[in-house]
Amino acid sequence: MNPWLEKQRHLIDFTLASLARRKTRNIGLLVAYTLLVFVLASLTLFSNALRSEAKYVLAGSPEVILQRMVAGRHDLIPPGYLEQIGRIRGVQKKEGRLWGYYYDPVLNANYTFMARPASEVADGMIMVGEALARERGLAKNNTISFRSYSGKLFTFEVAAVLSPDSELLSADLVLLSEDDFRRFFEYPEGHYTDIALSVANPQEVRNVAAKLTAALPDSRPILREEVQRTYQSVFDWREGILLTVLAGAILAFAILAWEKAAGLSAEEKREIGILKAIGWETGDVIRMKIWEGLLISLTAFLGGFLAAYVHVFHFGAAVFEPVLKGWSVLYPKFALVPAVDGLQVATLFFFTVFPYTAAILVPIWRAAITDPDAVMR
Amino acid sequence: MIELLDIKKAFNQNRPNEYWALHGIDLAVEAGKVTAFRGPSGSGKTTLLTIVGCLSRPTSGRVRFKGEDISALPERFLTDIRRQSFGFVFQQFNLIKGLSALENVILPAFPTGRPRAELVARAGELFERLQLTHRAQAKVEWLSGGEQQRVAIARALINDPEVIIADEPTANLDTALSMEFMAILEGFTAAGKTVLLTSHDPLVVESSAVHRVVGMRDGRLIGD
Numbered sequence: 001m002n003p004w005l006e007k008q009r010h011l012i013d014f015t016l017a018s019l020a021r022r023k024t025r026n027i028g029l030l031v032a033y034t035l036l037v038f039v040l041a042s043l044t045l046f047s048n049a050l051r052s053e054a055k056y057v058l059a060g061s062p063e064v065i066l067q068r069m070v071a072g073r074h075d076l077i078p079p080g081y082l083e084q085i086g087r088i089r090g091v092q093k094k095e096g097r098l099w100g101y102y103y104d105p106v107l108n109a110n111y112t113f114m115a116r117p118a119s120e121v122a123d124g125m126i127m128v129g130e131a132l133a134r135e136r137g138l139a140k141n142n143t144i145s146f147r148s149y150s151g152k153l154f155t156f157e158v159a160a161v162l163s164p165d166s167e168l169l170s171a172d173l174v175l176l177s178e179d180d181f182r183r184f185f186e187y188p189e190g191h192y193t194d195i196a197l198s199v200a201n202p203q204e205v206r207n208v209a210a211k212l213t214a215a216l217p218d219s220r221p222i223l224r225e226e227v228q229r230t231y232q233s234v235f236d237w238r239e240g241i242l243l244t245v246l247a248g249a250i251l252a253f254a255i256l257a258w259e260k261a262a263g264l265s266a267e268e269k270r271e272i273g274i275l276k277a278i279g280w281e282t283g284d285v286i287r288m289k290i291w292e293g294l295l296i297s298l299t300a301f302l303g304g305f306l307a308a309y310v311h312v313f314h315f316g317a318a319v320f321e322p323v324l325k326g327w328s329v330l331y332p333k334f335a336l337v338p339a340v341d342g343l344q345v346a347t348l349f350f351f352t353v354f355p356y357t358a359a360i361l362v363p364i365w366r367a368a369i370t371d372p373d374a375v376m377r
Numbered sequence: 378m379i380e381l382l383d384i385k386k387a388f389n390q391n392r393p394n395e396y397w398a399l400h401g402i403d404l405a406v407e408a409g410k411v412t413a414f415r416g417p418s419g420s421g422k423t424t425l426l427t428i429v430g431c432l433s434r435p436t437s438g439r440v441r442f443k444g445e446d447i448s449a450l451p452e453r454f455l456t457d458i459r460r461q462s463f464g465f466v467f468q469q470f471n472l473i474k475g476l477s478a479l480e481n482v483i484l485p486a487f488p489t490g491r492p493r494a495e496l497v498a499r500a501g502e503l504f505e506r507l508q509l510t511h512r513a514q515a516k517v518e519w520l521s522g523g524e525q526q527r528v529a530i531a532r533a534l535i536n537d538p539e540v541i542i543a544d545e546p547t548a549n550l551d552t553a554l555s556m557e558f559m560a561i562l563e564g565f566t567a568a569g570k571t572v573l574l575t576s577h578d579p580l581v582v583e584s585s586a587v588h589r590v591v592g593m594r595d596g597r598l599i600g601d
C-alpha cells in the first residue's frame with residue numbers, strides 16, 4: 001500500500017487508541033457535541049420541512065374561498081349561491097366544495113372527509129391519506145367501515161392511498177364521491193361547505209373579493225395571499241424562537257470548544273513531547289489531532305443529524321412540542337414529509353465540524369512546535 | 378561518527394535567569410562503541426545528549442553527524458535524522474500510558490508509513506530478543522520497572538537506528554536488572570551500533586561493556 005495512506009492509517013489507529021484511553025472525557029464531549037448537532041439539525045430540518053409543506057398547501061389551494069357566515073360563524077352555502085355569484089371578470093372557475101370532519105373513535109383522531117366528482121372517486125370507494133392508511137393498516141382494495149354521526153354503518157373499499165407529497169395536506173384525508181358524502185353526513189341536497197374560485201391574475205383577486213361581498217353580503221372571502229401572510233407570520237415567530245435556541249446552542253458549543261482548546265492537559269502535552277522526541281514531526285502530531293477532531297466531529301455530526309432526522313420525521317419533532325402548539329391547532333395531526341435541503345446540511349456541517357476542528361488546532365500547534373527536549377527531564 | 382565543536386548551550390538566554398549549562402564542549406564519538414558520560418547532577422549530561430540526539434539545538438557551536446553539519450538544519454530534517462538514526466531510552470522511560478507495550482514500541486515508525494504487519498513482526502523480534510513476548514499486549518502501566526525499560530529499549534530500536542542514546546538507563550533498576558541492561562549493551566556493540574549514555578552508576582561506568590567514559594563538571598568535559 002501507498003506509504004502516505006499507510007501513515008494516515010497509523011495516525012487514525014493511534015487516534016482511536018488515544019480516544020479510548022480517555023473514555024469518560026471523550027464520551028462526555030461526544031455526547032455534548034452530538035446533542036448540539038441534534039438540536040441544530042432538528043431545527044433546520046423542521047423549519048425546512050414546514051416551509052415545503054406550506055408551499056404544497058398553498059400551491060394546491062384556490063385563490064379565493066368563499067364561506068357563508070351566520071351569526072359570525074361559518075355555515076353551509078345554501079342552494080343558488082353559486083348561480084347568484086354569476087359571472088365575475090377574472091374568475092376562471094368556481095366550484096362548490098363539500099368537506100367535513102369525522103371523528104374516528106378507533107384512533108381517537110379527526111379525519112377530513114372531502115367529496116370528489118364521480119369521475120375521480122366512484123360511489124362506494126374512498127381514497128385515503130398515507131398517515132391514515134398507516135394507522136388503520138389499510139391498503140388498496142381493503143374495505144373499511146365508518147359509523148356515521150346518525151349511527152348508520154357505511155362500508156367503503158379503498159381505491160388508492162394518496163401519495164404523500166405533503167402529509168400536512170393529505171395525512172388525514174378521506175376522498176369519497178359526492179353522493180356518498182351527502183349520504184354519510186346526511187348533508188342537505190344542493191348545499192355546499194364553501195365555494196372555491198380560481199383567479200388567474202393576482203392583481204384581480206382583491207376586486208373579485210369586493211364583488212363577492214357586494215353580491216353576497218353574508219359571505220366572507222378568504223384570500224390565499226392572506227393565508228400566506230398568516231403562515232409567514234407564524235413562521236417568523238417560530239423562526240425567532242428557533243434562532244434564539246440556535247444562538248444559545250452555538251454559544252454553548254463555543255464554550256465547549258474553548259474549554260477543550262484551553263484544556264490541553266499536562267499529560268497530553270507530555271505525550272506530544274514524547275511523540276516528537278521519538279521521531280514524529282510537528283506536522284504528524286497536528287495531522288493526528290486533525291484526525292481526532294474529525295473523528296469526533298464527524299461522529300457527532302452523523303449521530304446528531306440522524307437522530308434529528310428520526311426525531312423530526314418519525315416523531316413529529318416531539319421535543320419542540322411546546323413551540324408547536326399553535327401550529328397543531330391549525331392542523332390537528334400530521335407527520336412531516338422528509339425534505340432535506342443540501343445547502344442547509346452543508347451549512348450545518350460547516351458551522352459545527354469546522355469550528356471545533358479549528359478550535360482544537362491552535363493549542364495543539366502551540367504544543368507541537370515546542371522543542372521536544374523537555375521529555376528528557 | 379559524531380563530532381561536537383565548541384558546543385555552548387544557554388537556557389533563557391538574554392533574560393535575568395539566563396543559565397549556561399554547557400561552556401564549550403569539543404568531543405568526537407567513535408562509531409560502534411559505547412561512550413558513557415559521568416558527572417555530578419547538573420553538570421550538563423542530559424543537555425549534551427539532547428543536542429547530540431537532535432532534540433534541541435546548541436546556542437553556539439557545531440554538531441557533525443557522519444561528517445555533515447546538522448546544527449543548522451531546519452526542524453523537518455532534524456526530525457528525519459532523529460527518527461532514522463537515533464533511538465532514545467529516556468530516564469523516565471516516557472512510555473505512553475494506556476497503550477499496550479506493542480503499540481508503544483511501533484509508535485516511532487508511524488511517520489515512516491511502513492505497513493503495520495511489518496512493524497508488528499519487527500516488534501515481535503525485538504520482544505523475543507528482550508524476553509518480553511508474553512507481555513506484548515499488556516498495558517505499559519501494568520509492567521514492572523525492568524519490563525518498562527525493555528519496552529523503552531525495544532521502542533528505541535524499532536527504526537533500526539545507528540545510534541542509541543540512553544539517559545540514566547539504570548537509574549530505576551536494581552542490580553540484577555542493571556546487569557541485564559549491560560548484557561543488552563554488549564549486544565548493541567556486537568550489532569555495530571553506537572551508544573551514548575549517561576550514568577552515575579559505578580556498575581555501568583566501570584563495566585567492560587562501556588568503552589569510554591567521559592567526565593563532566595559544570596558544563597565542561599574533564600579528561601577521559
Ligand SMILES: Nc1ncnc2c1ncn2[C@@H]1O[C@H](COP(=O)(O)OP(=O)(O)OP(=O)(O)O)[C@@H](O)[C@H]1O
Nearest residue numbers: 388389396398416417418419420421422423424425
Ligand atoms: N530548560 C531549562 N531551563 C533552565 N535551566 C535548565 C533547563 N534544562 C536544564 N537546565 C539546567 O542546566 C543544568 C544542566 O542540566 P542537565 O539536565 O543537563 O544536568 P545533568 O547533568 O543531566 O544532571 P542529572 O545528573 O541530575 O540528570 C542544570 O543546572 C539545570 O538546572
Ligand SMILES: [Mg+2]
Nearest residue numbers: 422423424544
Ligand atoms: Mg540528567
